[in-house]
Amino acid sequence: MADFDAIVVGSGMSGGMSAKELTERGLKVLVLERGPEIIPERDYVDNLAPWESPNLDNVAQDEIAEHYPKQYGGVAYAIKESNKNFWVKDDEHPYEEAEGTSYDWLRGYHTGGRSIMWSRQVYRLSNLDFNANKTDGYGIDWPIRYEELEPWYEKVETFIGIAGSAEGLPQLPDSVFQPAFELTDAEKALKANVETTFPERNVIPARIAHLTDATEEQQSLGRTNCQVRNRCHFGCSFKAYFSSLNATLPAAEKTGNLTMVHNAIVSSIEYDAETNRVTGVRIVDAETNEKRLYTSKVIFLNASTIASAMILLQSKSEAFPTGLVNRSDQVGRNLMDHVSGAGAAGMISGFENQKVFGRRPSGGIYIPRYANLNGQDKPYLRGFGFQGGSSPVGNAGGQIPGIGRDFKEAHKNPGPWRINMLAFGEQLPNPENRVTLHTSKRDRWGNPLALLNVTYSDNERTMQAEAIKDAVAMLEAAGCTDIVTNDASLSKPGNRIHEMGAARMGHDPASSVLNHWCQAHDVPNLFITDGSFMASSACQNPSLTYMAFSARAAHYAADLIADGTI
């Protein structure tokens, strides 16, 4: 007799959705979270005023060097003194990088995982993306197309809440939207000029997982409309942006079917060769080092792709000597992220007498992919989208000339305005980009360290170089002046925090780990619905897709349990 119907490893973006859907189907679910519990009422720090945080809310420089060199180096904009506990200490959770490579593995270990620190941009994939591998031959064909996923996107979007605008773009299907955050007049000017000069390009409001017209279901979970504070990286006491802590986990809790265990670091998954089923999860308690085994009928891995791959690789048996469900040798391979770094900013005139009210969260504009939409017409494969926005410069943190009254009052008359845009591009799947287990180094709980070996290809480099040219051309079309580009280097692999692909789905068990249900080819009661299943990265922010696949897989697994298949 198993302890639970299902075990979900990880409580973040996809784990929360898996848990919600499984519990709502009546299954008894255990969620294992490797970090400590976050209680919003106790641990969110979003209500601190600027003057209530010491030192401009900066983390002391020596503390950064000691504990957060990777995390802070990757996302300095998000790590502050008041919320630093949302990010792991690098010295407590180390990893290794292959010689000559560098990787940003940016994480938070606690209830909700990175869903409480994410940047909340959400976009559907389209058949342009699901056909990509088959079209150009990189990676393997996705075993699914958009039409099969569409109802699951709708289901997830209706629950999480997305502010956005219907645009009817085939490469970026519309979601179920609540009202968008309106563009600024400077952004509207950019939109008009860009869309006139480049008819194949569109400037649209960023699509973000914020409530702007909360439904009864959302309100029943204690969620309210976004208060436009832009304090999202500190948690949200209004629960206005989606996180598993704000939404899916409370929904799962309401069913009475959820059990959560914190500080549970998974060491391995138990496999029974006789039944060809996974039977349980071995964990070590992060605080006490106690080792425990939890059993269940079905297991969902939602630990994030690097961690999920490591758990599989650590789970060796006679049947799977190189790691659980790794007969294809694809576990840990094809690790992808989005490539970024290419962007530009420029000053736009004509709006000096305008300012904004409210602090708009996350992005302002999104420029959906326009490259290679109808055949290959660029010197690179696939494409990228731009994220950006506009804002008045104000006194630019003191970096404008002048002293005295005029300088002081620059904030009252905050123009001129600056527009910026930054490319997020697709990274091609490459089996040599991978995570493996370090052969000798282990963490304090006895688990092997991750060894990350990821580099970009010429396609990513060419794409980003072209993206800079495109960004400049669009800003010029909008009449911008003083245009600057940030073309020094590409973002490090991992830096966009969209890691994915290390247990890809495919048609053929010989070349893929999962089938189109996110179900392991080799073991039918094992599902992986974090970013691991992604057969290609597309260029859209991926969390929405992880959740849609999670919901779909959860219902499929529940069906299999119900009919006695697993």
Next chain:
Amino acid sequence: MRTRREVLQGLIVSIGGASALTACGGVANVLSTRPGSAPRFYTSAEHALVTRISDLIIPRTETPGAVDANVPGYMDGLMTDWANSETKNAHRTALRQIKSELDKLARGNFLDASDSVAGHSLAAFDAAAFEQNGDASGYKRMKGYVSQSFFATEEGATEELKWVAVPGRWDPSVEISS
């Protein structure tokens, strides 16, 4: 350990602060140094320089200025509690260079100069810094500390930025009334 708010409530500005507080109706101040105690990072001379420059960059107008909001004390806290040794040394070196240049412009000790002379000296120095004449990074960084510290205080945030904790709505196009 007392909270920051508790610390602040018990403090007064050590240099010119008491009168400033009275003049401004007792605005709550953000300090990083204990009342009556010497700055923890700055020497007396450095503190005097930082205070004078802060006051010139963000003076009291109809609203509190940098000294009213105890920006020098805030910066002393930044240097003590946030900065590493490299940043501290760079800031200290910058202050020496700034003082030397301002003395030249003021044709004497900048700290003894009249308001008019001091203001003109710093305005000229600031203009040159932003025209990229030589390495002005130390001054620009310091000006950033002054500005960011000021707007992180309650006075700077609420009275100058019109910062509100919960805007509750987004208006992307607000006409600025003259």
